[in-house]
Amino acid sequence: MQIQNAYLTHNRPRTIRKQTTAIAVHWVANPGSSAMANRNYFNSTSRSVSSNYIVGLQGEVICCIPDEEMSWCTNAANSYTVSIETCHPDWTGAFGSKTYASLVELTAQLCRKYGLHPQHGGVIRHYDVTGKVCPKWFVPASKGGSDTADGAHWQQFLRDVANAMGNGNAAASAPAAAAPAAGYRVKVTADALHIRSGNGTSYPVVGCIRDKGVYTIVETKGDWGRLKSGAGWICLRYCRKV
Ligand SMILES: [Zn+2]
Structure with missing residues (x-):
């Protein structure tokens, strides 16, 4: 290219x-x-x-x-x-x-x-x-x-x-598999969970999780967790710890 x-x-x-x-x-x-x-x-x-x-x-x-x-x-x-x-x-x-x-x-x-x-x-x-x-x-x-x-x-x-x-295919599970010590893992419980650029609904939507997968959170602010992948923040009320 x-x-x-x-x-x-x-x-x-x-x-x-x-x-x-x-x-x-x-x-x-x-x-x-x-x-x-x-x-x-x-x-x-x-x-x-x-x-x-x-x-x-x-x-x-x-x-x-x-x-x-x-x-x-x-x-x-x-x-x-x-x-x-x-x-x-x-x-x-x-x-x-x-x-x-x-x-x-x-x-x-x-x-x-x-x-x-x-x-x-x-x-x-x-x-x-x-x-x-x-x-x-x-x-x-x-x-x-x-x-x-x-x-x-x-x-x-x-x-x-x-x-x-x-x-x-390894990528799909990479955020959960990599270095759990650097954060904690949550399973998404919502069918579609917005990823936002910051820790609140006032921040823009930058993506969506639809696979109810397990993700690693590396920083927590209130109800919000920052994804290890770098994609953004998700609301932890629609997740449970695993
Ligand atoms: Zn366009």
């Missing part, structure tokens, strides 16, 4: 993020458009829109804004996410194989750089932040997207990113 830097001179706020707790994935919602065409749109439109990266139809990757800096892509999550826009050939939103391969590789590279776990809230959809159908291929059909009811495309993508990081 080659990354071409074509930095924006417009719609680039030049703000260094204080924290990066997730990678946010998008689709461009403009079938057949190229990565460079989307980059040029960001650089000229009067709308305040931009993205850190765009993955193109041939698998090419353009960096529009260095990933340490904020982009205007994911609404309330801009301050804590790196954004990736993804090109697609048609309105189903399905990604071509070259595009998909680069998207997986880029996401894995960024997860490694920022110490994020794709299957524990480290990779999110625009949909997770605002409910927008974005990226369409990763949003269930019942919500207007092209994914299955149980999110098969999205779950496969998260697995593919984990595998690309070299974590594979």
Whole structure:
């Protein structure tokens, strides 16, 4: 995967993020458009829109804004996410194989750089932040997207990113298995538990735990525990100690 830097001179706020707790994935919602065409749109439109990266139809990757800096892509999550826009050939939103391969590789590279776990809230959809159908291929059909009811495309993508990081299946249990002395373990009891960037509901949602799995908490503040994976904080009222 080659990354071409074509930095924006417009719609680039030049703000260094204080924290990066997730990678946010998008689709461009403009079938057949190229990565460079989307980059040029960001650089000229009067709308305040931009993205850190765009993955193109041939698998090419353009960096529009260095990933340490904020982009205007994911609404309330801009301050804590790196954004990736993804090109697609048609309105189903399905990604071509070259595009998909680069998207997986880029996401894995960024997860490694920022110490994020794709299957524990480290990779999110625009949909997770605002409910927008974005990226369409990763949003269930019942919500207007092209994914299955149980999110098969999205779950496969998260697995593919984990595998690309070299974590594979072991990654799913890594937070619980690693160094229990550094924290304590809890089992999530809720069907869907939000991960937030801080210890309270006033902090933005950065992910969601849906596997009722066992997670390691390394810091506790009131009802809230910080995940060892670095994904963020969860409310311990929806967990039990194991
Ligand atoms: Zn989006």
